[in-house]
Every structure is written in C-alpha cells, then in structure tokens.
Amino acid sequence: MIISLLIGLGVALGGFTFQTALGGVNRKIVARLQKRVGPRWYQEFIDIFKLLSKRSVSHGWIFDFGVIMALGGIIGTAMFMPVTSNILAFPSFDNFFIFVYLLAVGMLGMAMSASGSGNPLASIGVMRALTTMVAYEIPFMIVVLTIIKLAGTSSVSGIAEFQQMAGNNWFMIALPLGFVVAVLSLMGMLGKKPFETYIAPAEIASGPMVEYGGKQLGMLFIMHEITVFIEVSLFVHLFLGGAENIWMFAIKYFLVYAGLNLVSNVNGRFKIDQVVVFFYKWPLAMAVVQAIIAIYLGWVI
Amino acid sequence: MNSTRFTERNKEEIDRKWWEIGDYFRRNSLWMLMYCTGCCAIELPPAMTSVYDMERLGMGPMATPRQADVLLVTGYLSLKTLRRLIYTYEQMSEPKYVVGFGSCTINGGIYHDSHAVINRLDQYIPVDVYVAGCMPNTESVMNGFVDLMDLMKSKKADGWKRYHTNYEWYRENQIAALGEVKVHDEFHE
Amino acid sequence: MANIELLILITLSLGLLSYVLYHFSPRLSSALTILGSFFVFGSVLYHGYIGSFDVSSTLLPYVSFSSSALSIFFAVIITFTYAMVSLFNPYFLKTHKAGNVHNLLFLSTLAFVLGVLFTNHFMTMFFFFEAVVWTSLFMIPLKGSKSAAIMYYRFSAFGSFALLGAIFLLKANSGTFLITESLAVVDGAHQLVIFILLVVAGMAKLGAFPFHIWLPEVLGKAPDHTSALFSGGLEKLGAFIIVFALVRVAPVGATFAAIDLAWSRYAVAILGALTIVFGTLMAIRQDDAKKLLAYSSMSNGGYMLVAFSLMNSISVMGGLYHVLAHALASVAAFLAIAAVARQTNTTKMSELGGMIHKMPITYMVYLIAIISMAGIPPMGGFISKWLIFQAVINKGLIFVAVAVFFGSVGSFLYVFRPLAALFLGQELPQYKKTLKEAPSLMLLAMLILSVLNIFTGVFPTPILKVINTVIVEMGMNEVVLTTFTIEGFNGLLHPGLIALVFMVGVFVAFVIFISLKKSKKVGLMDTYTAGNFIYTEELMHYSVDFYAPLERLYEKYIDIARNVYRSLDHKIKEFARLIKYFIFTYKPEITAFWVVLILILFLWGDIA
Known part of the structure; x- marks a missing residue:
C-alpha cells in the first residue's frame, strides 16, 4: 500500500514536471507562431517557484482551505492515473468515473476558495467555469459511455489495453465522430481559447484567480498543470490507445497538447451562453449519433 | 552538538540563501500590472509583441495587482488617479517593484505646472526604475526592464522595503497631496 | 420495543402526551418528542438488525404486520430522519403559528409511516398512507402558507386514488389483499393497468415528472426544519411504492x-x-x-x-x-x-x-x-x-x-x-x-x-x-x-x-x-x-x-408544466360548474330526477 501510494505520488510529481516543461515548450511554439523568440522552456517552473516565494495575502481560512483542498484533490486524482500499462499505482482501480468526479473535488475546492475571497469577479468566473463544465462534460461522457460499452471495462488502463489488442483499432479511428467531440470537449476542459470564457483577463480580471497572489496562486498553478496532465493523459488512454512505454506516452501526449494549443491560438473567445449552445448543438448530436451507431448498430471500424 | 544546533544566526543565513534563490526566480519572471495613466502606455504593445518580445525575459501582463510583481506607471498622474494608484500598489503582494515611465513621473514633464497633476511620483510611492524620455522609445523601455533585473540581482531594488521603513513619510506626502477623505462614498473619492 | 403494533401505539400516545404537555411546558414536550423519535429509531435499528421484530397484532382490529428486509431498510432511513429532525424541533416551535400541534403531528406521522412500511395488507397500507398524508398535510401550513398544503393534498390524493385503484385491481386479479401474495401473481389484462397505477402512485409521492409541481411548493414553504422531514423521510415513501411497482411486479410488455x-x-x-x-x-x-x-x-x-x-x-x-x-x-x-x-x-x-x-x-x-x-x-x-x-x-x-x-x-x-x-x-x-x-x-x-x-x-x-x-x-x-x-x-x-x-x-x-x-x-x-x-x-x-x-x-x-396543470385545473372547475348548473340547481326535484336517472344508468346491467 505504501509503495503504491509512493508510486502514485511519483506519477503526480512526474506528471507535474512533464506538463510544466511541456507548457513552457508550448509557449515557445506559440511564440514562434507569432514570430517571437518566446520564453525559455523552463519559464513555467520559474513562474511557479517565484509565486511560491512571494508573500501573499489571505482572505480568511476558507480562502486557504479551499486552495489546499483543490491541490489535494487534484494530486489525489493524479495518483490514480496510469502512465503506461505498467506504471500504475492502483491496478484495476483506475476507474474512469474516479477521474471525472475526484477532479471535481479539486474544482470545488478552488471554486469555494475563490468565492471565499469576497470578490464578485471571482464568483462570476466560478459561475462561468461551472457553466462551461456542464456544457462540455455531457458530450464527452456520452462518448466515453460508448467506449466503456465497447471495451467492457471502465478502467482507463483496461480501455488502453483493449485498443492495443490485435484486431482493435484505436478509438480515434474506431469512433471518428466521437473523436471529434472528444477533441472539442478536451479544449473545453483545458480552457483553451474559444472556451476560456471563465478566465477572460480583460473582462473579469482572470475570473476565479482574481484575488490570488503568491503561494496560493502558485499552488493553483501547480494544480492547473496537474489537471492538464490528467485530462490530456485521459484523452491519450481513451482515444490514442494508451502507451506501451513511457516514450510513446510522451510523444502522444506532446502531439495532443501541442495540436490543441495551435488550434486554440487562432481562435477568438465565445460568450458563455455561446459555449453552452455550441456544445449542446453539434457535439452532443454527434456524440449521440456515434453512440447509436456503435452500440445499437454495431458499426465500429 | 553545538554546530548542528539551529541558532538564530544560522537561521538568518539560511533565510538569506533562500532569498537569493528566490531572487533568481523573481527577476526572471516579472509579471506586470500596467497602470496606463498616460501616453507612455503606447510603448508597451510593441514591447510585448513580435518586434521586441518581452516574453523572452520572462515578463508578461497580468490582470490584477495581487498577481503582479511590477507596477508600471506609464505617464502623468492626476490626483484622482494617484489615489487609485496607491490603493493598487498597497494591494500587490511583496516583494513588489515600481517602474516609472516618461518625464512626467520624474518631474512632471510637460504637466509640471498643472494644478491637478503631481510632479514627483517618488514622493508618494517608492520607484525602483525610471525610464526617462517624453516619451521613451521602446528600446529604452526594454532597457529599463533589464536594469530592473540587474538592480534586483544586486539587491538595490528595495523600494517595497523603503515603503515599510519610511511609511510615515510617504503617508504624510500622500495626505498632503490628496487631503483626507471625510465621506466614504464612491462619488466623493 | 420488538412489537410493531405496540411501537406504533406508543408513538401515537407519546404524540398525544406531547400535545398535552405543550400547554404546561413547550420545552418538556419537545424533549418528549426527541425521546420518542430516538426510541422509535433505536427500536427499528436494533430489532431490524438482529431480525427480532414481533409482528403479532392483538390490539388493533383488522391490522396485521410483517417485516421484510426492504421495509426495515426504509424504516431505518425514515425513522433516522425523524430522529435528526426532532433535535431541531425545540428551536422552531415558537416561530410556528400553532406550535402546540406540531409535536403531535410529528409523532403521529412517524407512527403512520411505520404502519405503511410494516403492514402486509394492502387496505391497511392504504389506510396508513392516507393517515400519513392527512397528518403531514397540517405540518405544512404551520409557517403560514396554505396554498402549498392544498397543492400537496391534491397531488397526494391523486397518488392515493391511483394506489387504491391498483389495490382493487390486484384484489380482483388475485383474490387477496395481502401484499406479497397479490403482487406475485400479477398477470393478464390487468397487468399493465396495475403497473401504471402503482408507478403513478409512487411518482406522485416521490414528486417525479409530471407530478413534480407540489414538491418545490411544499418543501419551499413548509417550516424550515420540516422540509428536511419531507425530503428525507416522507418523499422516500414514494420510492417504497416505486419498488413495489418496478421490482416486485414482473416486467410488462414487449x-x-x-x-x-x-x-x-x-x-x-x-x-x-x-x-x-x-x-x-x-x-x-x-x-x-x-x-x-x-x-x-x-x-x-x-x-x-x-x-x-x-x-x-x-x-x-x-x-x-x-x-x-x-x-x-x-x-x-x-x-x-x-x-x-x-x-x-x-x-x-x-x-x-x-x-x-x-x-x-x-x-x-x-x-x-x-x-x-x-x-x-x-x-x-x-x-x-x-x-x-x-x-x-x-x-x-x-x-x-x-x-x-x-x-x-x-x-x-x-x-x-x-x-x-x-x-x-x-x-x-x-x-x-x-x-x-x-x-x-x-x-x-x-x-x-x-x-x-x-x-x-x-x-x-x-x-x-x-x-x-x-x-x-x-x-x-x-x-x-x-x-x-x-x-x-x-x-x-x-x-x-x-x-x-x-x-x-x-x-x-x-x-x-x-x-x-x-x-x-x-x-x-x-x-x-x-x-x-x-x-x-x-x-x-x-x-x-x-x-x-x-x-x-x-x-x-x-412554465409549461405549471401552465398545463393550471389549465387542467380550470377545465376541472369548469366541468364541475357545468354539473352544478345542471344538477345542483335551486329546485330539489330536478336534482332528485338526475340522481335517479344516473343511478338507473349505473345499475342498468345488474337489473336487466
């Protein structure tokens, strides 16, 4: 048990390191896209450690408690994450729903802390974040329902292994409509450009994060990086056939993350009700159609 | 036994070491809060975008004073904006730095004889770096940022400490310029 | 207290006692309510857990009991809810319009709920069900809103009629009012109707769509702590009925x-x-x-x-x-x-x-x-x-x-x-x-x-x-x-x-x-x-x-669902006025004529 917990913490730490480095690389990529030099690849580390070294302000115990709960919940979620088929802290307990709902603990902690700061802009940001969540989550869950029904298991590593078996395609190919939906949902999850309404720096002053500075903001940055790690690796395992070894995982992860970044950088920003209408129009319809095709008719490539 | 004991002096030593490590991170990741009061603000977009690209220095814009490290005062300050500037400066988390842009923040510039504009920003909040010129060109703005980093490295950018030690003096100047507000209401301030 | 009948009777009499006591000392009355609720919860939990319920019935006529794992499960949840809410009682009595009856109603609903859960006879269950509705009905307006109580009654009555219809059909089908026996042999033409009626009864009590209108009204306007009782306790009776319809009746249709x-x-x-x-x-x-x-x-x-x-x-x-x-x-x-x-x-x-x-x-x-x-x-x-x-x-x-x-x-x-x-x-x-x-x-x-x-x-x-x-x-x-x-x-x-x-x-x-x-x-x-x-x-x-x-x-x-109900309401009122206009006129001979005519029409087949 202790060893499993240590492996889990290792996955969380490794995921944080990997994603933070990749985040810096991606800032570089985006800078090249805009004909700039861009920051150093380890800039994100510098940012986070700088924040942790500053003296911050606190708006009462719930402000701090929420941050701890947020980071704790996310670290806990990351500990369940399989990296490859072998690097997995708790075999057969990496249930898909744990990721979705344990992630929600972290979100709840952050939302609570933001509202506890007493700033109305933070509450508005939280409202928008939750509204975005109700938008992207449903199509995504329907696609995952299809995957679980086809694979016969809700264990994330089990789904990855199912795709690696001979005769089975990756779900990216097997469920093309579902894949498109999942990409859109992933952009919503990561808060990438058309769906970053809840941050909106110029409008609501970065939303939930408006009152944070110093170590609280630093911890939320760590939390954010680990969240991105969880969501992108979930995507890799569900749609790209998981990974046999750690290098394949890194490559797939990098391609997904960099691709999304490039797409998001040529987009504007939706209004919040546009986000909801967008997701409930085509992605939801596509997800349902894909589920009907795959489950009732059995047409899977 | 004596050597492993955690003495007061030892602690200071460790704190200083940590501070130096922190300093490296702080000067390589300066997040700005742009207080665009005057015309010098026009120099910031080119500094941020492709031509000069301040992100390569680790700098970037931030939304609120809580998140920011360096306050950019770009131009003249009327009495009305000065009050808000001080409020904003006090909300920033420490350590914090101030960069004054243009001659207006140094000696009032072309507004030196205006009744509604303060002449020397230094009297109200501590300024770490001035970028002179009316208005300064983008090279000197970038140069100012690099200067700030050098000052931080040599521990001379200690405006926020001076604000603590000389708080009474700053407060006096602030009240002398702004007067005390009797009615707490958004229309009277 | 192992005997269910005694438990019910004791709870009822404790309710009456608390009503009397309230006039001497509200605090003592509340203390009695708390003790009573915890006593019932303790008995149900203890005897349910070791399975030592005494189901014999000697004092009440026509009433018989049985205990099953399902009823014990529900009874534990609902009595626990009562026990928890009873701790809130003392602080809320003063804010009520008629605080003196609150404890009486509280304990009598508890007793009747036990009756619903533990009886093995459909008619007894119906009786207890109605008793729960009638006692809980008067707990709603204690904060001052009568409209919510009326709405609660309407939907509950609808659910009760559905339940009664289902019970009669079950009786016609199997020849017995005993719950387990009659549910086991549901078949033939009645099967679908029984299923629908039971589901409707359960959904009306659970506040499911399309019978959901009463739930927010009642829970929103009932006294603050009573809402917890409705949500955690009484609403769950609906789930109990739903289990009858959906789990114990064999599947209906293709x-x-x-x-x-x-x-x-x-x-x-x-x-x-x-x-x-x-x-x-x-x-x-x-x-x-x-x-x-x-x-x-x-x-x-x-x-x-x-x-x-x-x-x-x-x-x-x-x-x-x-x-x-x-x-x-x-x-x-x-x-x-x-x-x-x-x-x-x-x-x-x-x-x-x-x-x-x-x-x-x-x-x-x-x-x-x-x-x-x-x-x-x-x-x-x-x-x-x-x-x-x-x-x-x-x-x-x-x-x-x-x-x-x-x-x-x-x-x-x-x-x-x-x-x-x-x-x-x-x-x-x-x-x-x-x-x-x-x-x-x-x-x-x-x-x-x-x-x-x-x-x-x-x-x-x-x-x-x-x-x-x-x-x-x-x-x-x-x-x-x-x-x-x-x-x-x-x-x-x-x-x-x-x-x-x-x-x-x-x-x-x-x-x-x-x-x-x-x-x-x-x-x-x-x-x-x-x-x-x-x-x-x-x-x-x-x-x-x-x-x-x-x-x-x-x-x-x-507002669509609400408007549907409102227009339904109007239609029913209109229809009632029509009947009133034709039948209940100021001339008694016309009323008598219509009554005789309708009676003849109803009895036509039997007489001929």
Missing part, C-alpha cells in the same frame, strides 16, 4: 431487443430522466435556497426511478443506496439552511451572504452534504451514482445517460450556488453583529449527519451487505462485495482507497502550504476593484441571478 428492457420500464426510465433534467434546470434558477434543494430532491428522485426501472442487482442496489445517501445529504443540507434561516428569517440567497464567518460548523455540514449530493467522492452520493452509472452504461441507455450525466454535472451548479451566495462571499453588515453559531442540539444533529455522509462514502460495504439481503429477498442475485470493494459490471470500486488517496493528496498540499511563507491577513472588502473604492458590501456580493447566462437559454420554457 422487450426492446437492443437494450434488453421491457418498454414499460424504459418508459419509466425516460420519465426518470426527464425528472432529472427538469429538476436540475429548475434548481439552477432558484433564488430560495430551500426551493433549490427541493428541486434537487426532485432530480434525485429521478435517479431512483431510473435505477429501479433497470431491474438488475447493481441498479437496484444503486437505487436503494441512493435512497439512503440522498436522505442523509438532503436532510443535512436542509437542516443547515434551517439553522441559518432560524437567525436570519430568510432563505433567499439574494438577501444572505458571508454566513461562514459566524457559522463555520454549519458551513462544513452543508459542504459535506452537497459533496455527497453532487456525487463527488469521498461521500455517499458517489457510491450510489457510480452504481447507477454502471447499470445505465451496461444497458447502453444513451438518452437516459444524457440525462443522468447532465443531472450529475448540473448538480455541481445548483449545490454550489447556496455555498457561494449564502455562506461565502461578502459578510453582509446586517448579520455581522447578531449572527451566532447554531445551538448545540442542532449542531449535534448536523454533525451526526455529516459523519454518516462521510462514512457512507468511505466504508459503504456493511450497508451494501444489508442491501444485498434486500436484493436477495426480492429474488435477484446479490452483488459481489468484499470487505472494501464493490464489483460493478465493468470495474471495481474501492471507496476507502479513494478517500485514503484524497487524504494523502490533501496532506501533501497542506505540507506545501504550511512550509511556505505565511500570508498577510486582509479583510474581505480589501479586494481587487480595478482601483475603485467601494464600501458597500452588497455591491461586492454576487448572489442575484447567479447563473443568468445559462438561465436565459431556457427561461422561456419553464
């Missing part, structure tokens, strides 16, 4: 091959799905915290409908566990809101703010309750929702799944709203001086509920084992359980491990937090305002129209 489910059950599942969606959408736009929780009760009732209609051991276990988890969570949430309302005299979120600073324990209770209600680990609601998801995915019910997932994510939205607007945010000046933490008895009730909310989420297997006996009793296979894990259709769940990992994560985060530089404390009004000076707390508190952008998308359509 089977959908693709999903391997009888169409009648699929229809119920769809109704459950609609209940979830409508409940969630309405809960999101409420300003009254109690009404919001009422709609959330409705939406959670939809989960129970979906779970029971799927008819396999995982889903039924999920449904039964959801009854328990939702009872615990909603009672805790309602009681937390009641604790706030007791001091502020309002439950409107737009008028409240920053309660956390004076009532931190109440806040934590509410937080734990909503985590469970939203189905987030490590609380009880997660286990039941996980089981229900397993069943839904295994059946491949796509449209139901859309609703189930929507309700689950939507619940984050609505449960967060009271948290942000009522407990967090700016501390409003009108409550700064007077507000205090809730008194100790109320805190005791809320803390017990919180501990159970956590316990049901961390270590659910002892309770799930009890549910397994219920499932086996109903003729299904038991779910595979080990000491710590639950085996679903497509995965294992280890709730304790999730809690442990979460605690490790929080510990790591706490270590990071504590090892860094201490923060400077600032007040709530010292926030980022883009340099503006604002001294009014209300201006800095975001609580009105919290989800306005989302609400705008559907606010045109919210």
Whole structure:
C-alpha cells in the first residue's frame, strides 16, 4: 500500500514536471507562431517557484482551505492515473468515473476558495467555469459511455489495453465522430481559447484567480498543470490507445497538447451562453449519433 | 552538538540563501500590472509583441495587482488617479517593484505646472526604475526592464522595503497631496 | 420495543402526551418528542438488525404486520430522519403559528409511516398512507402558507386514488389483499393497468415528472426544519411504492431487443430522466435556497426511478443506496439552511451572504452534504451514482445517460450556488453583529449527519451487505462485495482507497502550504476593484441571478408544466360548474330526477 501510494505520488510529481516543461515548450511554439523568440522552456517552473516565494495575502481560512483542498484533490486524482500499462499505482482501480468526479473535488475546492475571497469577479468566473463544465462534460461522457460499452471495462488502463489488442483499432479511428467531440470537449476542459470564457483577463480580471497572489496562486498553478496532465493523459488512454512505454506516452501526449494549443491560438473567445449552445448543438448530436451507431448498430471500424 | 544546533544566526543565513534563490526566480519572471495613466502606455504593445518580445525575459501582463510583481506607471498622474494608484500598489503582494515611465513621473514633464497633476511620483510611492524620455522609445523601455533585473540581482531594488521603513513619510506626502477623505462614498473619492 | 403494533401505539400516545404537555411546558414536550423519535429509531435499528421484530397484532382490529428486509431498510432511513429532525424541533416551535400541534403531528406521522412500511395488507397500507398524508398535510401550513398544503393534498390524493385503484385491481386479479401474495401473481389484462397505477402512485409521492409541481411548493414553504422531514423521510415513501411497482411486479410488455428492457420500464426510465433534467434546470434558477434543494430532491428522485426501472442487482442496489445517501445529504443540507434561516428569517440567497464567518460548523455540514449530493467522492452520493452509472452504461441507455450525466454535472451548479451566495462571499453588515453559531442540539444533529455522509462514502460495504439481503429477498442475485470493494459490471470500486488517496493528496498540499511563507491577513472588502473604492458590501456580493447566462437559454420554457396543470385545473372547475348548473340547481326535484336517472344508468346491467 505504501509503495503504491509512493508510486502514485511519483506519477503526480512526474506528471507535474512533464506538463510544466511541456507548457513552457508550448509557449515557445506559440511564440514562434507569432514570430517571437518566446520564453525559455523552463519559464513555467520559474513562474511557479517565484509565486511560491512571494508573500501573499489571505482572505480568511476558507480562502486557504479551499486552495489546499483543490491541490489535494487534484494530486489525489493524479495518483490514480496510469502512465503506461505498467506504471500504475492502483491496478484495476483506475476507474474512469474516479477521474471525472475526484477532479471535481479539486474544482470545488478552488471554486469555494475563490468565492471565499469576497470578490464578485471571482464568483462570476466560478459561475462561468461551472457553466462551461456542464456544457462540455455531457458530450464527452456520452462518448466515453460508448467506449466503456465497447471495451467492457471502465478502467482507463483496461480501455488502453483493449485498443492495443490485435484486431482493435484505436478509438480515434474506431469512433471518428466521437473523436471529434472528444477533441472539442478536451479544449473545453483545458480552457483553451474559444472556451476560456471563465478566465477572460480583460473582462473579469482572470475570473476565479482574481484575488490570488503568491503561494496560493502558485499552488493553483501547480494544480492547473496537474489537471492538464490528467485530462490530456485521459484523452491519450481513451482515444490514442494508451502507451506501451513511457516514450510513446510522451510523444502522444506532446502531439495532443501541442495540436490543441495551435488550434486554440487562432481562435477568438465565445460568450458563455455561446459555449453552452455550441456544445449542446453539434457535439452532443454527434456524440449521440456515434453512440447509436456503435452500440445499437454495431458499426465500429 | 553545538554546530548542528539551529541558532538564530544560522537561521538568518539560511533565510538569506533562500532569498537569493528566490531572487533568481523573481527577476526572471516579472509579471506586470500596467497602470496606463498616460501616453507612455503606447510603448508597451510593441514591447510585448513580435518586434521586441518581452516574453523572452520572462515578463508578461497580468490582470490584477495581487498577481503582479511590477507596477508600471506609464505617464502623468492626476490626483484622482494617484489615489487609485496607491490603493493598487498597497494591494500587490511583496516583494513588489515600481517602474516609472516618461518625464512626467520624474518631474512632471510637460504637466509640471498643472494644478491637478503631481510632479514627483517618488514622493508618494517608492520607484525602483525610471525610464526617462517624453516619451521613451521602446528600446529604452526594454532597457529599463533589464536594469530592473540587474538592480534586483544586486539587491538595490528595495523600494517595497523603503515603503515599510519610511511609511510615515510617504503617508504624510500622500495626505498632503490628496487631503483626507471625510465621506466614504464612491462619488466623493 | 420488538412489537410493531405496540411501537406504533406508543408513538401515537407519546404524540398525544406531547400535545398535552405543550400547554404546561413547550420545552418538556419537545424533549418528549426527541425521546420518542430516538426510541422509535433505536427500536427499528436494533430489532431490524438482529431480525427480532414481533409482528403479532392483538390490539388493533383488522391490522396485521410483517417485516421484510426492504421495509426495515426504509424504516431505518425514515425513522433516522425523524430522529435528526426532532433535535431541531425545540428551536422552531415558537416561530410556528400553532406550535402546540406540531409535536403531535410529528409523532403521529412517524407512527403512520411505520404502519405503511410494516403492514402486509394492502387496505391497511392504504389506510396508513392516507393517515400519513392527512397528518403531514397540517405540518405544512404551520409557517403560514396554505396554498402549498392544498397543492400537496391534491397531488397526494391523486397518488392515493391511483394506489387504491391498483389495490382493487390486484384484489380482483388475485383474490387477496395481502401484499406479497397479490403482487406475485400479477398477470393478464390487468397487468399493465396495475403497473401504471402503482408507478403513478409512487411518482406522485416521490414528486417525479409530471407530478413534480407540489414538491418545490411544499418543501419551499413548509417550516424550515420540516422540509428536511419531507425530503428525507416522507418523499422516500414514494420510492417504497416505486419498488413495489418496478421490482416486485414482473416486467410488462414487449422487450426492446437492443437494450434488453421491457418498454414499460424504459418508459419509466425516460420519465426518470426527464425528472432529472427538469429538476436540475429548475434548481439552477432558484433564488430560495430551500426551493433549490427541493428541486434537487426532485432530480434525485429521478435517479431512483431510473435505477429501479433497470431491474438488475447493481441498479437496484444503486437505487436503494441512493435512497439512503440522498436522505442523509438532503436532510443535512436542509437542516443547515434551517439553522441559518432560524437567525436570519430568510432563505433567499439574494438577501444572505458571508454566513461562514459566524457559522463555520454549519458551513462544513452543508459542504459535506452537497459533496455527497453532487456525487463527488469521498461521500455517499458517489457510491450510489457510480452504481447507477454502471447499470445505465451496461444497458447502453444513451438518452437516459444524457440525462443522468447532465443531472450529475448540473448538480455541481445548483449545490454550489447556496455555498457561494449564502455562506461565502461578502459578510453582509446586517448579520455581522447578531449572527451566532447554531445551538448545540442542532449542531449535534448536523454533525451526526455529516459523519454518516462521510462514512457512507468511505466504508459503504456493511450497508451494501444489508442491501444485498434486500436484493436477495426480492429474488435477484446479490452483488459481489468484499470487505472494501464493490464489483460493478465493468470495474471495481474501492471507496476507502479513494478517500485514503484524497487524504494523502490533501496532506501533501497542506505540507506545501504550511512550509511556505505565511500570508498577510486582509479583510474581505480589501479586494481587487480595478482601483475603485467601494464600501458597500452588497455591491461586492454576487448572489442575484447567479447563473443568468445559462438561465436565459431556457427561461422561456419553464412554465409549461405549471401552465398545463393550471389549465387542467380550470377545465376541472369548469366541468364541475357545468354539473352544478345542471344538477345542483335551486329546485330539489330536478336534482332528485338526475340522481335517479344516473343511478338507473349505473345499475342498468345488474337489473336487466
């Protein structure tokens, strides 16, 4: 048990390191896209450690408690994450729903802390974040329902292994409509450009994060990086056939993350009700159609 | 036994070491809060975008004073904006730095004889770096940022400490310029 | 007290005694109510657990009892709800219009609920059912709203008639009023009608779509702590009836091959799905915290409908566990809101703010309750929702799944709203001086509920084992359980491990937090305002129209169900006036003529 917990913490730490480095690389990529030099690849580390070294302000115990709960919940979620088929802290307990709902603990902690700061802009940001969540989550869950029904298991590593078996395609190919939906949902999850309404720096002053500075903001940055790690690796395992070894995982992860970044950088920003209408129009319809095709008719490539 | 004991002096030593490590991170990741009061603000977009690209220095814009490290005062300050500037400066988390842009923040510039504009920003909040010129060109703005980093490295950018030690003096100047507000209401301030 | 009949009679007489005592000392009367409720709960729990109920009946005529694992399960949940709410009684009696009858009504509903759950005879059950309706009916207007009580009565009467119709058909079908015997032989032409009537009876009591109108009215306008009783206790009687209809009656109608489910059950599942969606959408736009929780009760009732209609051991276990988890969570949430309302005299979120600073324990209770209600680990609601998801995915019910997932994510939205607007945010000046933490008895009730909310989420297997006996009793296979894990259709769940990992994560985060530089404390009004000076707390508190952008998308359509009922109401009134115009005129001979004519028409076949 202790060893499993240590492996889990290792996955969380490794995921944080990997994603933070990749985040810096991606800032570089985006800078090249805009004909700039861009920051150093380890800039994100510098940012986070700088924040942790500053003296911050606190708006009462719930402000701090929420941050701890947020980071704790996310670290806990990351500990369940399989990296490859072998690097997995708790075999057969990496249930898909744990990721979705344990992630929600972290979100709840952050939302609570933001509202506890007493700033109305933070509450508005939280409202928008939750509204975005109700938008992207449903199509995504329907696609995952299809995957679980086809694979016969809700264990994330089990789904990855199912795709690696001979005769089975990756779900990216097997469920093309579902894949498109999942990409859109992933952009919503990561808060990438058309769906970053809840941050909106110029409008609501970065939303939930408006009152944070110093170590609280630093911890939320760590939390954010680990969240991105969880969501992108979930995507890799569900749609790209998981990974046999750690290098394949890194490559797939990098391609997904960099691709999304490039797409998001040529987009504007939706209004919040546009986000909801967008997701409930085509992605939801596509997800349902894909589920009907795959489950009732059995047409899977 | 004596050597492993955690003495007061030892602690200071460790704190200083940590501070130096922190300093490296702080000067390589300066997040700005742009207080665009005057015309010098026009120099910031080119500094941020492709031509000069301040992100390569680790700098970037931030939304609120809580998140920011360096306050950019770009131009003249009327009495009305000065009050808000001080409020904003006090909300920033420490350590914090101030960069004054243009001659207006140094000696009032072309507004030196205006009744509604303060002449020397230094009297109200501590300024770490001035970028002179009316208005300064983008090279000197970038140069100012690099200067700030050098000052931080040599521990001379200690405006926020001076604000603590000389708080009474700053407060006096602030009240002398702004007067005390009797009615707490958004229309009277 | 092992004898059920004696238990019921004693509870009733304690109720009468508390009524008499109230006129001497309200405090003593409340103490008696608390003792009585805990006594009933203790008896049911103890004798239910060791299985030593005495079902003989000697004092009451025509009444007979039996005890089954299902009725014990429901009885434990409902009596526990009563016991917890009874701790709130003493603090609320003074605010009532007729406080003297409250304890009487409280204890007599408790007694009649026991009657409903433990009788083995359909007519007795109907009698007790009506008695519950009539006694609970008078608890609603104690805060001053008669319209809610009338609405409650209308829908309950509708449900009761449906139940009565089903009972008569069952009698005609099987020749007996005994519950188990008559339900076992349902077949032939009556089968569908019986099924529909029973489902309607259960849904009317559960407040499921399309019979949901009464639920928010009653729960919103009943006295603050009584709402908890309705949500956690009386509403669950509906689930009890639903279990009759959906689990104990054999499936009706043809089977959908693709999903391997009888169409009648699929229809119920769809109704459950609609209940979830409508409940969630309405809960999101409420300003009254109690009404919001009422709609959330409705939406959670939809989960129970979906779970029971799927008819396999995982889903039924999920449904039964959801009854328990939702009872615990909603009672805790309602009681937390009641604790706030007791001091502020309002439950409107737009008028409240920053309660956390004076009532931190109440806040934590509410937080734990909503985590469970939203189905987030490590609380009880997660286990039941996980089981229900397993069943839904295994059946491949796509449209139901859309609703189930929507309700689950939507619940984050609505449960967060009271948290942000009522407990967090700016501390409003009108409550700064007077507000205090809730008194100790109320805190005791809320803390017990919180501990159970956590316990049901961390270590659910002892309770799930009890549910397994219920499932086996109903003729299904038991779910595979080990000491710590639950085996679903497509995965294992280890709730304790999730809690442990979460605690490790929080510990790591706490270590990071504590090892860094201490923060400077600032007040709530010292926030980022883009340099503006604002001294009014209300201006800095975001609580009105919290989800306005989302609400705008559907606010045109919210009144459809209500309007349908309103026009139905008009039509019935019109029809009644028509009859009155023709039959009940001022001339008695015409009335007599019509009565004779109608009697002849009715008796035509028998006479000829």
